[in-house]
Amino acid sequence: MTMADRVIGNDAVTQRDAQVVARFPATANQMQYWREVHLERAGAALNASFRRRLEGRISDYAIQTALEQLIDRHEILRTRFRMQDDGQLLQEVLSEVAFKPDHVDLRHLPSPSREAELERLGAAEARKPFTFSDKDSPAPLFRVLLVRLAPDLACIHFTFHHLVVDGWSVGLIEEEFGKLAAAADSGDSAELPPVDMQFGDYALWQGDVLASPALDGQRDYWKRKLEGLPRFEVSPDRPGPRTDADSQIRSVLLSREVSGAFEALAHAHKHTLTSFATAAAAVALHLMTGEDEVxxxxxxxxxxxxxxxxxxxxxxxxxxxxxxxADGDTYFEFADRARAVLFEAMQNQLLPFAEVARMMGDQGTADHTPLYDINLVVQRTSISSGKIEDQEFGDFRMVSAPSHSAGALWDLSLFMVGREEGWRLSCEGASALYNAETIDALLSVWRKVIEGVVASPQARLANLAVLEPHERRPSKRQRPEVVPVAPGPRRNPRVEALKERIVALQPKGDRLPVIAINNASVLYPVAREIGTDHPFFDIQFCPSPVQIKLPQRHFSDYARDAVEMIRLAQPRGPYVLFGLCIQGAIAIEAARILQSEGEEVPLVVLNDTYRPGYREHMSWLDRQIRAWQIRKRDFDSLHKRWKAGDLPLVHWLDNYRIVRKLGVTKMLVRLGLVAPGEVHDAMHEENRWFVEDVLLPTLRNFELEPYNGRVVLFRSTEWEAGRLFPRDFGWEGYIQGDFEVIDCPGAHDKMFRPAGAQVIGTHIRRILDGAQE
Incomplete structure (x- = not known):
């Protein structure tokens, strides 16, 4: 290949002077990446590189246009980083950046040479570091290489820095790129939803939460959890320390039969595949090292x-x-413990890992021992957001291709990746520490454990796999002694658990605070519109991120739970309460209880909230008619999303209770009609299980008392009209104070996006300002 065959993109473009349109503080994890960038050993290890084969017709013009539109849509793709004199890292969003992909034409080479050169180019792209100075970064922090292989075949390489993307983001970018490129070649406009939240919004939200006491409970949890943390490793072939990110990846493939049987066992015992696979990896490491804690x-x-x-x-x-x-454990006993550990980690996931590491003494510098040396990733497909891997866009098809490693972030990285042909077990080891034979031995033990679980799931851990002498690698190093964390004052565990579910979206401000009883933290746009001078607390009312069995309780019991959490957020009134859907009804009942206890409640905000009893007291015929009208609306909405390619067919089907009850999608997987990665659990989206299976049934026997206070109801504009769908949601006559209904743009589940948030926030602020005059 001559130099004429390679056309350099970004280096040949004169960078235009771009205006800084926004500045945001970097997140805690971005700050950690910045430190790691400047470690000698980091190299390109913080690159996220992936590639896709483009089968069919796609022009250079379409690729260029799609990339430019992606940069316009997502601020983080035109962001640079600057270190300030005070040690604060800032993100600066530029109005524009000049960008062109690199192009390489290999069509003139014979097939074997062409594939070899493609592999060489891919490895070089993945391991080429981005250039940073001590004080700033370039923009954009990604590059693209397009390799033409045949008239209707190309390979596109995307390489991002982890400062600007994660694995989920890569899936979003891939799908949007395909739609934008297809539209550019056809002359049409791509039908993409607007970007409601940019990464800068998320960074501001995280900064506010970290500055508040909202995460003190999670800080305490991780201090307790990591006290006396042992140094765990697979004994290296060379002592280290490693000074570079060079690595090697080895893989083995499980058969379809073993893969399917392992998944079936997980589902049968109410495990997620992640928890079940984590247990298998941990057992393999235990058997290999002989350590009693992994x-x-x-x-x-x-x-x-x-x-x-x-x-x-x-x-x-x-x-x-x-x-x-413990060797005496059965696999199911150990897997249940692993599930509990994962569950706790998910409950305490809002505290950034960089903050946890700093708190435990790991400053992310070369002379500090990291908290862990082995990382595990379980995923259905290669890096993606869960979208279907291979997709068609216009005249071309985007097909997954194995990506090259950018280098070792950890001493050992384990991957369990779901493929059509079965689960692939991979291990990337730091070349400075491990030989290929050691990595192969670990993969062999891991596979033996999974096959042993499938063959004899009730076996003791010690009997799951028979290890060869070279597969045993007892640990030689010990973690330096950790100074014990001094115990704090004795606390009530139940109260501390409740505190952990209170998130301060805006912890500061000297005006009336707002307390939302909500199912997930989607309210930051509303809090921002109300204003930073009004504190805003979000009570995560669902007690668990995964479905659990809860005792049967009365609706008023849940309202009193809400009152307890409201007082934990703000011990005394006045109280402004806020709730969506059934949580709005809980907010009303909580407000009535607070009033009875002598507290002032100047405002309750309802969002698409029906009065308890309104639907329940309809005639049987009216309930059926109303239900069919709602089903038709939902069908039309889901059908529109499916046709637009935003919703896989099985996700559509799983929105229906009868489909979930009959296990239709699982049957489709067993028949081979649906790929395993397409199936999801609709009831875990936004914790629907808690709303539909726990809260809604409590309304059947609940008699609402009239409420004497000011209430504003925001009604989404996409609700039906008519006799069975009253504009006031059945509240007329039950609200004995000021009551108004305000139309809010968007569907029920999109009310709090920017357009709706502006309407809601502006109106609430006007009321609160009047209340304090």
């Missing part, structure tokens, strides 16, 4: 609510898992 790191998406799902940026978080192991 320490692993893993990543959590950090996108619990719908608004966060569309953010491009490094939202994900890491967690340390301490997994004590």
């Amino acid at each position: 320490v692993l790191g893993t990543q959590i998406a950090g996108r619990e609510n719908a608004d966060a799902e569309s953010i491009v940026g490094p939202v994900f978080n890491s967690a340390v898992l301490r997994l004590p192991v």
